[in-house]
Amino acid sequence: MRLTIAAVGRAKAGPERTLYEHYAARITFPLSLREVEEKKPLKRRQLMRREGELLLSAVPGGARLVALDERGQAVTSTELAGRLRDWRDDGVREVVFAIGSADGLDDIVRRKADLTLAFGHATWPHMLVRGLLAEQLYRAQCILSDHPYHRDG
Numbered sequence: 001m002r003l004t005i006a007a008v009g010r011a012k013a014g015p016e017r018t019l020y021e022h023y024a025a026r027i028t029f030p031l032s033l034r035e036v037e038e039k040k041p042l043k044r045r046q047l048m049r050r051e052g053e054l055l056l057s058a059v060p061g062g063a064r065l066v067a068l069d070e071r072g073q074a075v076t077s078t079e080l081a082g083r084l085r086d087w088r089d090d091g092v093r094e095v096v097f098a099i100g101s102a103d104g105l106d107d108i109v110r111r112k113a114d115l116t117l118a119f120g121h122a123t124w125p126h127m128l129v130r131g132l133l134a135e136q137l138y139r140a141q142c143i144l145s146d147h148p149y150h151r152d153g
Contacts, residue, residue, distance in 0.1 A: 001029060001030075001084070001088045001092060001094065001095065002029070002030045002031075002032075002093060002095075003029045003030065003031045003032075003095055003096075003097070003137060004031070004032050004033075004034055004058060004063075004095070005031070005032070005033050005034070005096075005097045005133060005134070006034045006036065006055045006058035006059070006096055006097065006099070007034070007035055007036070007098075007099040007129075007130055008035075008036055008037065008051045008054070008055065008099065008100050008101040008126065009035065009037060009101055009126065009127065010035050010037060011035065011127055011130065016125070016127040016128050016130065016131055017127075017130075019128070019130075019131030019134070019135075020130040020131040020134050022131075023131065023134035023135045023137070023138045024134045026141075027134065027137055027138050027141055028141060029137070029141060031137070034058045036051065036055060036057075036058065037054075038050045038051055038054065047101075047103070048100070048101070048104070048106040049108065051101055052100075052105060052106030052107075052108040052109045053108070055100070055105075056108065056109060058096055058098075059096045059098075060094055062092070062093060062094070063092070063093070063094040063095060063096050064087055064092055064094070064095045064114045065095075065096050065098060065113045065114050065115075066095060066096070066097045066098065066114065066115045066116070067098050067109050067110050067113035067115070068097060068098065068100075068105075068116075068117055068119075068129055068133065069105050069110060069117070069118060070104070070118050070121075070122075070123050070124075071110075071118065072115075072116035072117045072118035073115070073116060073117060073118065074117075074118050074119070074120055074121070075117060077139045077140065077143065077150060078150075080117070080136060080140050081139070081140035081141075081143035083115065084140050084144070085144055099126055099129050099130060099133070100126060102125070102126055119136075
């Protein structure tokens with residue numbers, strides 16, 4: 001199963017990018033990062049809509065779409081691993097995780113999502129979410145392979 005993180009904005013060198021790269025390098029699933037960006041100066045709502053369209057363009061037919069949004073469902077690492085396992089076992093070839101800009105995701109993305117996830121009730125910087133997601137994907141991989149990285153409490 002192929003994993004894609006579709007994210008608004010280009011990550012610059014710094015701790016957020018380093019965190020993402022640290023965990024992305026450990027993931028054995030094929031993983032790609034697709035950064036999208038609208039260069040035209042648009043009003044906030046128009047920009048969010050355009051960013052949503054760009055994110056959806058990264059979702060191939062048959063892929064599952066997971067939207068990262070503060071209004072989403074908080075799941076445990078084990079539950080996320082289980083969802084990935086179920087999709088893999090059902091023959092899903094690709095899962096795309098969509099991360100919006102600092103303004104969040106447009107409704108067009110949330111409506112099309114198969115799953116909407118939140119990393120708790122807090123709002124996280126969108127560039128940091130890439131690293132948090134990569135860590136959770138690595139953790140899910142460890143859970144599925146019985147690797148000791150994840151320890152049940």
